[in-house]
Amino acid sequence: MPRTVIAGNWKMHKTAAETRAFIEAFVPLVADVSPEIEIAIAPPFTALAAAREALAADTRVRLGAQNVHWEPQGAYTGEISISMLQEHGVSHVIVGHSERRAYCNELDSTVNLKVRALLAHGLTPIVAVGETLDERNAGETDARVTAQTRAALDGLDDAQIARLVLAYEPIWAIGTGHNCDPAEAGRVMEAIRGCSPALADVPLLYGGSMKAENVAAYMAHAHINGGLVGGASLDPAAFATLVRNATTR
Numbered sequence: 001m002p003r004t005v006i007a008g009n010w011k012m013h014k015t016a017a018e019t020r021a022f023i024e025a026f027v028p029l030v031a032d033v034s035p036e037i038e039i040a041i042a043p044p045f046t047a048l049a050a051a052r053e054a055l056a057a058d059t060r061v062r063l064g065a066q067n068v069h070w071e072p073q074g075a076y077t078g079e080i081s082i083s084m085l086q087e088h089g090v091s092h093v094i095v096g097h098s099e100r101r102a103y104c105n106e107l108d109s110t111v112n113l114k115v116r117a118l119l120a121h122g123l124t125p126i127v128a129v130g131e132t133l134d135e136r137n138a139g140e141t142d143a144r145v146t147a148q149t150r151a152a153l154d155g156l157d158d159a160q161i162a163r164l165v166l167a168y169e170p171i172w173a174i175g176t177g178h179n180c181d182p183a184e185a186g187r188v189m190e191a192i193r194g195c196s197p198a199l200a201d202v203p204l205l206y207g208g209s210m211k212a213e214n215v216a217a218y219m220a221h222a223h224i225n226g227g228l229v230g231g232a233s234l235d236p237a238a239f240a241t242l243v244r245n246a247t248t249r
């Protein structure tokens, strides 16, 4: 049975000071949520140090990053390495988000390089896949997301695949308020799980206009094990309610 994971993807939101304020408000609100639920927030790189400090002894909320480079160091202006993230206690890294695929030249091949590097260093990749509205309308959804998934898994052995988290994020549902029907999301996610027997116990997260009001409908589906949450993760009370609604089944 896959564990439940709820991760907040803050994108390009929040300064270090705003991150500290979020954590001070958020941590008490989720303190009594079952320890079996994995909760993570992914602030911008510049707020990771402040986040780490504010989380201090709190072990309930994990720290994520929104991107990483696969090389350990070198002439890669503007990039961040795995050891730089580990220095700040980062345990989860979002890889292949559609915004990075669309605006920052993230490719299936670089997603795979990042996944391999993260696994080699004991971090948890959260690999995002998803189709555009045009691909959906053309009936290409399943082919698109399974191709992205297979490319991300390329060359990994079963034990490595078992350490991943995958996120299905239909691009047309991200930040639009038009969330994918939970039954349809679950159907696509079953196809994603079918890409490898080693995905049997891998958490599959839904992402795309998930919020406190709709999270339970997703969690009711057998192949949906949590959420990758953008807009609704920015407010501590709203995100805490979402986490609670996800876990009171």
Ligand code: PGA
Residues within 6 Å of the ligand: 009, 169, 173, 174, 175, 176, 207, 208, 209, 210, 228, 229, 230, 231, 232
């Ligand atoms: P959203 O974003 O929840 O604001 O739709 C989700 C994501 O992009 O991860």
